[in-house]
Amino acid sequence: MHISDGVLTFEATIVVSVVALLGLIKALKELDNEAISLTSVASALFFVASFIHIPFGVAQIHLILLGVIGILLGWSSFVAIFVALLLQALLLGYGGVVSIGVNLFIMATPSVMVYYLYRIHYVQRLNDRLKYFLVGFSGTFFAVLFLSLILYFSKEEYGYASYTLFLVNIVTMVVEGIVSMFLLLFLKKVYPTLLKE
Amino acid sequence: MxxxxxxxxxxxxxxxxxxxxxxxxxxxxxxxxxxxxxxxxxxxxxxxxxxxxxxxxxxxxxxxxxxxxxxxxxxxxxxxxxxxxxxxxxxxxGYDIARGLDRLGFAPKIVSVTYFAISLIDALMRDFKETQKSLKARGFRANTSLFSYQTYGNIFGMICIKAIKKSHDRELTMQARGFEDRIFFLTSNxxxxxxxxxxxxxxxxxxxxxxxxxx
Known part of the structure; x- marks a missing residue:
């Protein structure tokens, strides 16, 4: 899901990074001191999720939990994901320090989108299982969609790669949806105040 | 610098x-x-x-x-x-990265989140490994099934709640020491x-x- 340094063109990197930076500035302005601890938890959870492999047939999938982070934090997702991406780039080699803006856009924008979608009255009235499945599914869906679009428009040679990435990740979206559903059902049962519905 | x-x-x-x-x-x-x-x-x-x-x-x-x-x-x-x-x-x-960000003039909130996140990552990884060990001891084998996905969902939920509690305790300690949104680092290489x-x-x-x- 991460774009490494050296993959995208200069123009694509700059344009997408500027958009991500605007999101990060807005998030920083809205982040109050009380929310710093929850933002750190989400950041750590995003980082740790990349180590945990969920089996799917002979392959393994690692979660990104963008939807879950989105409904917990809203705009602060930009801060949580920025920090996690920076640590992943420097400590694990995932992504990179130059493409961090692009990766931030790919991962944090879906979180904020899920946050707003989750607040729609019609969505709130859905059955819990379906609602939480959609939280996980749509977070990954938008991230993969943005990733594919950025690759597609960055260089002509990435055309086939972008289609294939999208198709291959449909499975990830479904698994992410299912695990997020169980995670959120667990949180609702054990720590109901966390989910601001 | x-x-x-x-x-x-x-x-x-x-x-x-x-x-x-x-x-x-x-x-x-x-x-x-x-x-x-x-x-x-x-x-x-x-x-x-x-x-x-x-x-x-x-x-x-x-x-x-x-x-x-x-x-x-x-x-x-x-x-x-x-x-x-x-x-x-x-x-x-990881802590050196937080110190570096602080010295480079990054927003204090980013430095604080980085610092807290690094300390939580260690705790989360420890919790996850312990849970994994106890699941193994009970004969759990992860495969492509709803039960496995439910187990992973519950594990994530559990470590998330533990992390929130740890983070909240840390926040209270920091507040008692006068923390607002900035961490001051004592050591600098x-x-x-x-x-x-x-x-x-x-x-x-x-x-x-x-x-x-x-x-």
Whole structure:
């Protein structure tokens, strides 16, 4: 899901990074001191999720939990994901320090989108299982969609790669949806105040 | 400027130059300097690089069918950056990154979130490993089933709640000490010759690239 340094063109990197930076500035302005601890938890959870492999047939999938982070934090997702991406780039080699803006856009924008979608009255009235499945599914869906679009428009040679990435990740979206559903059902049962519905 | 902040600057400049300029032989110079400095860990660094290449290979293979030369360049470029950054931060525990961000003037909230996140990552990993051990002891084997996914969902939920509680306790302690949104770091490492030489080598690479572009 991460774009490494050296993959995208200069123009694509700059344009997408500027958009991500605007999101990060807005998030920083809205982040109050009380929310710093929850933002750190989400950041750590995003980082740790990349180590945990969920089996799917002979392959393994690692979660990104963008939807879950989105409904917990809203705009602060930009801060949580920025920090996690920076640590992943420097400590694990995932992504990179130059493409961090692009990766931030790919991962944090879906979180904020899920946050707003989750607040729609019609969505709130859905059955819990379906609602939480959609939280996980749509977070990954938008991230993969943005990733594919950025690759597609960055260089002509990435055309086939972008289609294939999208198709291959449909499975990830479904698994992410299912695990997020169980995670959120667990949180609702054990720590109901966390989910601001 | 301290050691940690110059390290971050070095990582950014090297990645930036290699990402957006034609491949040069001189790009290897900063890598050689870092690898000499980290010579005890060279095997570990290359092992990590090989693992990370699985992600890059997929993209390279697709480009290979359309433009083999571009594919080769993409492979070289991404590997040079990866090798440099992995080697540079191989021994990092993460706290040095928070110190570096602080010295570079990043927003105090970002520095605080980075600092708290690093301390939580250790705790989360420990909790996850312990839970994994106890699941193994009970005969749980992860496979493609709803039960496995439910187990993973519950584990994530559990470690999330534990992390929130830990983080909340830490927040209360910090508030008692007068924390608002900024962490003040007591220790700061002075610049050493390695960081300076590395920086000069990156400046040399940048100079060569600019010279080639203008010439």
């Amino acid at each position: 301290n050691k940690e902040s110059l390290r971050l600057i070095n990582a950014f400049f090297y990645s930036f130059v290699v990402s957006f300029s034609p491949i040069e032989t001189l790009f290897v110079l900063p890598i050689v300097i870092v690898l000499l400095h980290e010579k005890e860990f060279v095997w570990g660094i290359f092992k990590k690089l090989i693992v990370l290449n699985f992600f890059i290979i997929v993209l390279v293979v697709f480009v290979l069918f359309q433009d083999p030369l571009q594919a080769m360049e993409l492979f070289m470029r991404t590997n040079l950056i990866l090798l440099f950054n992995i080697a540079l931060f191989y021994q990092s525990q 002075q610049l050493d010759s390695f960081e300076k030489i590395l920086f000069l080598s990156i400046v040399a690479v940048l100079g060569k690239v600019i010279y080639e572009l203008l010439g």
